[in-house]
Amino acid sequence: MMVKIKCPKCNVEGSISMVESSYQGPYRCWKCSALFTIKMENNELKSCEPLSQEEFDKQQEIEALKAKFKRQ
Ligand SMILES: [Zn+2]
Numbered sequence: 708m709m710v711k712i713k714c715p716k717c718n719v720e721g722s723i724s725m726v727e728s729s730y731q732g733p734y735r736c737w738k739c740s741a742l743f744t745i746k747m748e749n750n751e752l753k754s755c756e757p758l759s760q761e762e763f764d765k766q767q768e769i770e771a772l773k774a775k776f777k778r779q
Pocket of ligand 1: 714739740
């Protein structure tokens with residue numbers, strides 16, 4: 708399902724696709740390209756913290772690896 712997230716920086720609404728009702732990982736605003744680490748619980752945004760490009764790349768790698776392992 709898709710869950711809407713409002714960018715804390717520019718207030719533009721974006722969305723992410725959720726597989727489960729909770730999620731923790733990187734999010735990039737489509738409008739201002741701001742990077743955040745978001746934490747979702749029960750499809751609600753619990754925390755949203757600014758993220759550096761370096762950390763964002765690292766987190767995306769981890770997410771990609773996780774997805775890879777899940778498929779096997
Ligand atoms: Zn934004």
